[in-house]
Amino acid sequence: MTQPLAERDIADFLPHRAPMILIDAVVEHSQDRLLTKVKISEQSPYFDDARALVPNYVGIEYMAQSIAALAGVEAEARGDIIRVGFLLGSRKLSMHTPGFLPGREYLTQVQRLYQEDTGLAVFDCRIFDGDTEIASANVNVFQPQDTQAYIAGSLEAMQGDSA
Secondary structure, three states, rough: OOOOOHHHHHHOOEEEEEOOOOOEEEEEEEEEEEEEEEEOOOOOOOOOOOEEEEEEHHHHHHHHHHHEEEEHHHHHOOOOOOOOOOEEEHHHHHHHEEEEEOOOOEEEEEEEEEEEOOOOEEEEEEEEEEEEEEEEEEEEOOOOHHHHEEEEEEEEHHHHHHO
Protein backbone atom coordinates (compact mmCIF):
# COMPACT_ATOMS: atom_id res chain seq x y z
CA MET A 1 0.00 0.00 0.00
CA THR A 2 1.27 3.47 -0.90
CA GLN A 3 1.87 5.94 1.92
CA PRO A 4 -0.39 9.03 1.68
CA LEU A 5 1.39 12.12 0.34
CA ALA A 6 0.63 14.07 3.52
CA GLU A 7 2.64 11.52 5.53
CA ARG A 8 5.66 11.56 3.22
CA ASP A 9 8.80 13.61 3.77
CA ILE A 10 8.58 16.71 1.55
CA ALA A 11 12.23 16.10 0.57
CA ASP A 12 11.00 13.05 -1.41
CA PHE A 13 9.47 15.47 -3.94
CA LEU A 14 11.99 18.32 -4.07
CA PRO A 15 15.41 18.73 -5.67
CA HIS A 16 16.30 20.92 -2.65
CA ARG A 17 18.11 19.75 0.47
CA ALA A 18 18.21 21.15 4.01
CA PRO A 19 18.52 23.91 5.00
CA MET A 20 16.96 25.19 1.76
CA ILE A 21 13.72 23.23 2.06
CA LEU A 22 11.28 25.89 3.21
CA ILE A 23 7.93 24.06 3.01
CA ASP A 24 6.91 21.28 5.39
CA ALA A 25 4.47 18.91 3.72
CA VAL A 26 2.08 18.13 0.90
CA VAL A 27 -1.49 18.50 2.13
CA GLU A 28 -3.48 17.64 -0.98
CA HIS A 29 -2.88 16.77 -4.63
CA SER A 30 -5.12 16.63 -7.67
CA GLN A 31 -4.45 16.96 -11.39
CA ASP A 32 -2.45 20.16 -12.05
CA ARG A 33 -2.90 21.30 -8.43
CA LEU A 34 -1.07 20.94 -5.12
CA LEU A 35 -1.59 22.29 -1.62
CA THR A 36 1.38 22.47 0.76
CA LYS A 37 1.88 23.77 4.28
CA VAL A 38 4.59 25.52 6.21
CA LYS A 39 4.60 26.08 9.96
CA ILE A 40 6.62 29.10 10.98
CA SER A 41 8.91 29.08 14.01
CA GLU A 42 11.82 31.17 15.20
CA GLN A 43 14.04 28.47 13.65
CA SER A 44 12.46 28.84 10.20
CA PRO A 45 14.89 29.79 7.43
CA TYR A 46 14.93 33.56 6.89
CA PHE A 47 13.26 34.28 10.24
CA ASP A 48 13.97 37.93 11.07
CA ASP A 49 14.55 38.18 14.83
CA ALA A 50 14.24 41.97 14.84
CA ARG A 51 10.80 41.83 13.19
CA ALA A 52 9.75 38.49 14.75
CA LEU A 53 8.58 37.07 11.42
CA VAL A 54 9.66 35.57 8.12
CA PRO A 55 9.48 38.51 5.64
CA ASN A 56 6.71 38.39 3.05
CA TYR A 57 9.14 38.22 0.11
CA VAL A 58 9.97 34.64 1.16
CA GLY A 59 6.42 33.80 0.06
CA ILE A 60 7.54 33.64 -3.59
CA GLU A 61 9.90 30.81 -2.58
CA TYR A 62 7.06 29.00 -0.77
CA MET A 63 5.18 29.24 -4.06
CA ALA A 64 8.17 28.06 -6.13
CA GLN A 65 8.88 25.11 -3.83
CA SER A 66 5.21 24.13 -3.94
CA ILE A 67 5.42 24.11 -7.75
CA ALA A 68 8.58 21.99 -7.48
CA ALA A 69 6.75 19.60 -5.13
CA LEU A 70 3.93 19.23 -7.69
CA ALA A 71 6.54 18.44 -10.35
CA GLY A 72 8.10 15.92 -7.96
CA VAL A 73 4.79 14.21 -7.18
CA GLU A 74 4.07 13.96 -10.91
CA ALA A 75 7.60 12.69 -11.68
CA GLU A 76 7.29 9.98 -9.06
CA ALA A 77 3.91 8.91 -10.48
CA ARG A 78 5.57 8.53 -13.92
CA GLY A 79 8.55 6.67 -12.45
CA ASP A 80 10.78 9.60 -13.44
CA ILE A 81 13.54 11.36 -11.50
CA ILE A 82 13.07 14.62 -9.59
CA ARG A 83 14.54 17.35 -11.78
CA VAL A 84 15.67 20.89 -11.06
CA GLY A 85 13.48 23.73 -12.25
CA PHE A 86 14.01 27.46 -12.47
CA LEU A 87 11.86 30.31 -11.23
CA LEU A 88 11.76 32.74 -14.15
CA GLY A 89 9.60 35.44 -12.62
CA SER A 90 6.12 36.39 -11.55
CA ARG A 91 3.25 38.57 -12.64
CA LYS A 92 0.51 40.07 -10.57
CA LEU A 93 2.45 39.48 -7.33
CA SER A 94 0.35 40.70 -4.44
CA MET A 95 1.33 40.47 -0.76
CA HIS A 96 -1.26 41.37 1.85
CA THR A 97 0.92 40.74 4.88
CA PRO A 98 4.27 42.05 6.14
CA GLY A 99 5.35 38.48 6.81
CA PHE A 100 4.74 35.03 8.18
CA LEU A 101 4.34 34.80 11.96
CA PRO A 102 5.77 32.17 14.32
CA GLY A 103 3.26 29.62 15.55
CA ARG A 104 1.12 30.01 12.42
CA GLU A 105 0.61 27.42 9.71
CA TYR A 106 0.24 28.72 6.16
CA LEU A 107 -1.13 26.87 3.12
CA THR A 108 0.22 27.42 -0.38
CA GLN A 109 -1.96 26.41 -3.32
CA VAL A 110 -0.48 26.07 -6.80
CA GLN A 111 -2.57 25.47 -9.91
CA ARG A 112 -1.00 24.87 -13.34
CA LEU A 113 -2.50 27.28 -15.86
CA TYR A 114 -0.31 26.44 -18.85
CA GLN A 115 2.60 24.20 -19.75
CA GLU A 116 4.61 23.70 -22.93
CA ASP A 117 6.49 20.57 -23.96
CA THR A 118 9.69 22.63 -23.64
CA GLY A 119 9.21 22.77 -19.85
CA LEU A 120 7.94 26.35 -19.65
CA ALA A 121 4.90 26.65 -17.37
CA VAL A 122 2.71 29.22 -15.62
CA PHE A 123 1.05 28.65 -12.25
CA ASP A 124 -1.59 30.49 -10.28
CA CYS A 125 -0.24 30.56 -6.71
CA ARG A 126 -1.94 31.62 -3.50
CA ILE A 127 -0.91 31.60 0.16
CA PHE A 128 -3.54 31.36 2.88
CA ASP A 129 -3.56 32.12 6.60
CA GLY A 130 -6.59 30.09 7.57
CA ASP A 131 -9.30 31.06 5.09
CA THR A 132 -7.71 34.42 4.30
CA GLU A 133 -5.65 34.80 1.13
CA ILE A 134 -2.54 36.77 2.08
CA ALA A 135 -0.45 36.44 -1.10
CA SER A 136 -0.96 35.62 -4.77
CA ALA A 137 0.99 35.58 -8.01
CA ASN A 138 1.20 34.03 -11.44
CA VAL A 139 4.58 32.32 -11.35
CA ASN A 140 6.56 31.45 -14.49
CA VAL A 141 8.89 28.45 -14.26
CA PHE A 142 11.09 26.37 -16.54
CA GLN A 143 12.09 22.74 -16.08
CA PRO A 144 14.45 21.45 -18.79
CA GLN A 145 14.37 17.77 -19.70
CA ASP A 146 18.15 17.53 -19.18
CA THR A 147 19.33 20.07 -16.61
CA GLN A 148 23.05 19.36 -17.06
CA ALA A 149 22.88 19.77 -20.85
CA TYR A 150 20.82 22.95 -20.44
CA ILE A 151 23.35 24.48 -18.03
CA ALA A 152 26.30 23.42 -20.20
CA GLY A 153 24.63 24.95 -23.26
CA SER A 154 23.90 28.17 -21.36
CA LEU A 155 27.52 28.42 -20.20
CA GLU A 156 28.80 27.86 -23.73
CA ALA A 157 26.49 30.58 -25.03
CA MET A 158 27.68 32.99 -22.34
CA GLN A 159 31.32 32.25 -23.12
CA GLY A 160 30.67 32.78 -26.82
CA ASP A 161 29.08 36.17 -26.05
CA SER A 162 32.14 37.31 -24.11
CA ALA A 163 34.63 36.31 -26.82
